[in-house]
Amino acid sequence: MFGTSGIRGPVGDDVTADLALAVGRAVASEGYERVVVGRDARESGTILAEALIAGLRECGADVLEVGVAPTPTIARAVVWADADAGVVVTASHNPAPDNGIKLWSASGKAFGPDQRAAIVTRVDREAYDLRPWNEQGSRESLDGALEGHANELAEAVSIDDPLSVVVDVGNGTGGITARVLAELGCDVVTLNGQQDGSFPGRPSEPTRETLTGLSSMVESTAADLGIAHDGDADRMMAVDETGAFVPKDVLFALFARETAGDGDVVAAPVGTSMTVDDTLAEGGASVTRTPVGDVFVAEEASRPDVVFGGEPSGAWIWPTETLCPDGPLAACKLVELVADRGPLSELVADVETYPIRRTALETEAKAAVMDRVCPRIRERYDNVETLDGVSIAVDDGWLLVRASGTQPIVRVTAEARTEPRAEELVADAVAILEGAIDADS
Numbered sequence: 293m294f295g296t297s298g299i300r301g302p303v304g305d306d307v308t309a310d311l312a313l314a315v316g317r318a319v320a321s322e323g324y325e326r327v328v329v330g331r332d333a334r335e336s337g338t339i340l341a342e343a344l345i346a347g348l349r350e351c352g353a354d355v356l357e358v359g360v361a362p363t364p365t366i367a368r369a370v371v372w373a374d375a376d377a378g379v380v381v382t383a384s385h386n387p388a389p390d391n392g393i394k395l396w397s398a399s400g401k402a403f404g405p406d407q408r409a410a411i412v413t414r415v416d417r418e419a420y421d422l423r424p425w426n427e428q429g430s431r432e433s434l435d436g437a438l439e440g441h442a443n444e445l446a447e448a449v450s451i452d453d454p455l456s457v458v459v460d461v462g463n464g465t466g467g468i469t470a471r472v473l474a475e476l477g478c479d480v481v482t483l484n485g486q487q488d489g490s491f492p493g494r495p496s497e498p499t500r501e502t503l504t505g506l507s508s509m510v511e512s513t514a515a516d517l518g519i520a521h522d523g524d525a526d527r528m529m530a531v532d533e534t535g536a537f538v539p540k541d542v543l544f545a546l547f548a549r550e551t552a553g554d555g556d557v558v559a560a561p562v563g564t565s566m567t568v569d570d571t572l573a574e575g576g577a578s579v580t581r582t583p584v585g586d587v588f589v590a591e592e593a594s595r596p597d598v599v600f601g602g603e604p605s606g607a608w609i610w611p612t613e614t615l616c617p618d619g620p621l622a623a624c625k626l627v628e629l630v631a632d633r634g635p636l637s638e639l640v641a642d643v644e645t646y647p648i649r650r651t652a653l654e655t656e657a658k659a660a661v662m663d664r665v666c667p668r669i670r671e672r673y674d675n676v677e678t679l680d681g682v683s684i685a686v687d688d689g690w691l692l693v694r695a696s697g698t699q700p701i702v703r704v705t706a707e708a709r710t711e712p713r714a715e716e717l718v719a720d721a722v723a724i725l726e727g728a729i730d731a732d733s
Contacts, residue, residue, distance in 0.1 A: 293415065294408045300383050300392030300698075303336045307391050309343035311415075312381070315393055316347020318414035320429065321421040322407075324377035328396075328434060330358035330366035331381035332465050332524040334489030336391045341381045344393070348379075349429035351421050356434040360487065362465040362525035367400045367616035368444065369437040377403075385497035385522035385605075388490045401594065401615035402587040438468060445472045445620055448613055449628040454478040455516035457627060460506040462496055463488040466525030469620040473627060483509055489523070496523040498606060500537040503529065511535030517636045519623040526586075527606035528619035530626055532636035540604035541565035542643045545572075547608055547622070550629055551600040552577035559592035559601030559609075561585070562680045563692050563705050567645050583680035584694070590615045646689070647711040649718040652703045655729050658695035661702060664728035665693055672720070691717045693725060702729075 293299055299315070301307045319327060327348050331337035337360075345355050356373050358366050363380050370378035378396035386392070395403040395411070403411070414420065423429075445468070454477035459470040463484045474480045483506055484493030495502045498520035510518040510531050518531040530538045545568045548558045554576030560568055561584045569579050580598065582588040586607045593601035593611040601609040607617035614621070630636050655661050666682050673684040673691075681694025681703075689708030696703055702725055706717035 293412050298384075298392050298394035298402070300386055300390060302389050303340075303391045307340070307393075309339055312340040312343035312393065313347040314415045314418075315411065316344040316379070317351050317420040317422070318347075318411045319377060319379065319395065320348045320351030320353035321414055321419065322410055325353055326356065326373070326375045327353045328356045328358060328366060328370045328373055328375045328378040329381075330361045330369075330378075330437075332363070332383070332489065333360055333463065333487040334383065334388065334391050334523070337381045337489070340391055340393075344379060344381060345431060349431060350423065351429075352423045352427055353429040355429060355431045357431060358434050358437045360465060361437060362441070362468060362620065363394060364526055364614060364616045364618035364620065365437050365441040365468070367396045368441055368614055369434060370396050370398060371400045372437070372440055373434055380524065382524040384524050385527060387495060396616065399615060401590045404587060404591060441620070442468055442472050442475070444613070445624050446476060448610075448621060449476070449624045451476050451478070451628050451631050453631045455627055455631055456514070457481075458483060458506060458510050458513065458515045458518040459485075459623070460494075460498070460503065460518065460520040461485045462498065462521055462523065463491045463493050464496065464521055464523035464525055466521030466619055468525070469519060469521065469623045472620065472624060476624075478627065481509070481513060481515070491523065498522055498527060498529040503531060503537060507531050507535035507537065517626070517630055519626070521619045521623075522606070525619040526617040528608060528622040528626070529606045530636070532640060534637055536637065536640075538636065538640055539645065540606065541567045542640050542645060544568050544602050544604050545643045546629065546639055547602065547625065548572055548577070548600055549575060550625075551610065555597075556599045557595070557597045559589045559598050561589060561603055562677075562683050563694070564604055565646065565648060565707055566690065567643060571643055581679060584697070586617050590617075646707055646709055647714040648705065648707045649714045650703065650705050651718060651722060652696070652701040653722070653725050653729060654701050656700050658700065658702055661725070661728045662693070662695050664731055665702075665725060668724045668728065669693065669721075672724070686717070688713055689717055691721050693721055
């Protein structure tokens with residue numbers, strides 16, 4: 293039921309009102325008595341949120357309703373409201389036909405594996421604590437969540453020299469970023485600022501390919517940088533003052549270097565570039581690896597020595613602020629960084645990068661194939677890890693073979709200090725993977 297970041301899929305197929313009702317019932321039946329609920333701008337969210345709220349109340353939970361808001365706003369509201377849990381109806385960066393459900397604990401961190409497993413068990417068994425008419429939960433609006441988030445964003449940064457910024461909201465819920473930056477004195481222009489869950493301006497996921505409009509606007513307006521969010525604003529990506537997309541691992545390295553000092557630790561999932569490791573090592577900091585998924589990064593970021601965590605997909609976590617990936621916070625942090633350190637293009641150029649090669653092979657038997665891949669890789673390499681997929685470290689690079697959590701494919705990623713070595717590593721992994729797939733046929 294759960295992927296790397298909540299429940300997600302096509303509406304009317306994988307994601308239905310029946311599912312939302314069941315999840316609501318399960319959450320309340322697990323003893324979460326006071327629950328914050330909100331959603332992104334997708335029209336299907338109206339029906340799904342109503343069903344989810346009905347399930348929560350049916351099993352005795354009191355619902356505090358935020359309405360349409362960014363996911364990080366709703367996650368923060370769980371803490372402010374002293375609630376037991378939070379639920380966001382969102383498909384995040386997925387396309388318009390999809391929707392989904394994300395669950396948040398009382399600390400504002402995504403539900404962990406054990407919490408998610410408990411929900412799945414109740415849904416599968418239909419084990420709900422349905423209450424009689426006089427014990428069902430209440431429903432009320434939770435006012436002030438956006439204002440509270442905006443205030444905390446403004447307090448988290450200090451921008452002495454306000455910049456010119458273009459904010460591509462992507463027709464999602466991230467307009468709070470433009471609002472706060474403007475309140476901090478920045479000259480802000482918005483792009484795709486009208487909330488529309490069909491995402492008419494561009495695809496919801498902010499990538500190099502989808503942000504050509506932002507790049508053009510930054511270049512033509514002489515802005516200092518451009519910011520982009522996904523549909524629920526838990527992600528943030530950027531373009532520099534020339535309109536060039538900032539590579540994901542480089543953005544990770546910039547945030548990590550600015551946050552971590554000597555002896556500090558940064559949480560990053562397997563598959564993150566050694567650019568981050570090398571950049572942190574220069575300042576005496578280090579990286580701890582996690583499985584893929586912001587829930588695992590957040591779990592590691594809960595450690596006292598971890599000062600920052602992220603995923604190169606654009607999910608950034610400052611644990612002293614919130615354990616939820618917060619795109620608007622990341623935007624404000626980046627503007628602060630550029631205002632303090634100089635042009636973003638120069639900061640990017642200062643980070644050394646290495647060749648990365650990625651490919652994927654199709655298979656309907658991912659689990660069986662991965663079971664065969666692991667011993668074959670162990671025969672060829674030392675330093676094999678199975679934290680998430682199969683990864684190996686060599687003197688001049690690394691290799692990762694990992695089954696997709698959502699598609700019938702197995703991905704291969706390799707990085708090395710030279711292009712020939714990266715090509716060699718990925719070719720070797722592909723050969724091993726092809727052999728494992730052929731053995732299943």
